[in-house]
Amino acid sequence: MKSDLKLYRSLPRRNSTARSAVTIGNFDGVHLGHQAILHRVNEVARQQGLSSCVMTFTPHPRAFFAQRGQRPELIPTQISGLRDKVEALHHCGIEQVYLARFNQAMADMSAATFIEEILVQGLNTGWLLVGEDFRYGHKRAGDIEMLRAAGKRHGFSVETLHDVADADSRRISSSEVRTALAVGQLDRARALLGKPFHLSGHVIHGQKLGRDIGYPTLNVRVPEHCAARSGVYVVRVHGLTGQALPGIASLGVRPTVVDQGRLLLEVHLLDQRLDAYGKLARIEFLEFVRDEEKFPDLITMIAAIDNDAQRARDYFASNGL
Known part of the structure; x- marks a missing residue:
């Protein structure tokens, strides 16, 4: 049985x-590559009597730099909202999540300060797992060698992780998931x-309406x-009743009804x-049906929704719930 997850928005942990x-x-997205990483963290935590801990960021560092540079087109799309991400980390057995605010202070933090204040004082790190190309600190000045040297001084070990690949030897990454979702390839995303x-x-x-x-x-x-593609x-x-319910959904800005709206799932x-x-x-x-459309009138829109609902019925008749 999983213990309750402890979520921290500041350090030291209260x-x-x-x-x-x-x-x-x-x-x-907490995809299969991430799941392999989390499995290794849990394994070592059990072996060494440590607490399993993920440090993650809000917003995504790339989103922060894109906004700061007034380049909104460089903001990465999001596979998961924060609630879904934390829930998935907990589901994978992680005991503690440090949700670090990525702001100007974090961007300006030196690599040495990152190690001292976050890894040593903040999280009392006994073992650290990062990618082979992991960089940290102001202008990404910190590298793996600096982490290993600090680990010798402070008593934590550093393990690096190779990329995790799928059955076709392609790297599993959030970028791959985003690409699949952007073109409606739900089987690939799955x-x-x-x-x-x-x-x-x-x-x-x-x-x-x-x-x-x-x-x-x-x-x-x-x-x-x-x-996800609109x-x-x-x-x-x-989550609404004791069992899963079949449905048809529209993800988009509702162009027939509202000229300018925020993204909504109906x-x-x-x-x-x-x-x-x-x-x-x-x-x-479960299945991409069609792109969002702007219809000339409600009658045309209702006819399209009739078709969509029938498509969903056919799907569940073939595949079950």
Whole structure:
């Protein structure tokens, strides 16, 4: 049985002085490559009597530098929101997560300060696992050799990890998952993630238009830079009743109804009406149906939704829930 996850937004950890087995990264999507890393962290933590710990960042460092440089097009898309990422880390057996704020102070921190204040004083690191090309500190000045030298002084060991590859010897990475999601290749994304791609969020009130046209929807906000392609998907919904529910969902900015809106996931449950407002739903994406479209009128839009719903029924008739 997994213990409760301890989440820290600042250091030192307020309720723990335990020595830690630490790994550092963004862990967007917590794909199979990440899972191999986390398995190794847990293994060493058990062997050496350490607490398993992940240090991750918010926002993504690349997003911070893109915004600072006024280059929004360089902001990486997000596979998982923060809740889903932390939940996935916990599911993989991690006991502690340090959610480091990536801001100007973090960007300016020297490599020596990073080691001293974060790894030594903050996390009481006893063992550290990082990628072979791991860089840290101001202008990425810190390298593996500097970590090993500091480890000798402070009593922690450093292990480096090779890339994890898939069955075709291709590197498993968050970039690969983002590419698959951007073109609607859900089978490829699933193979990299080890599970269906999903988003989660609390059901919020919408404009109630779906109810008027016979397709009531559950509305869920998604990460602003969501990696998934906008469009219509066959989905499976968890968290609203005791079992998974079949549905059809639209991810996008609702161009027929709203000229300018934020990204929203609208889910229509097949043959099910329930009041889910405020509940936390997890929506698994099973099949890409079509791109988001702007229709000339509501009649054309309803006809398209009729087709989408039939496509979902056909999917579940063939594949089950």
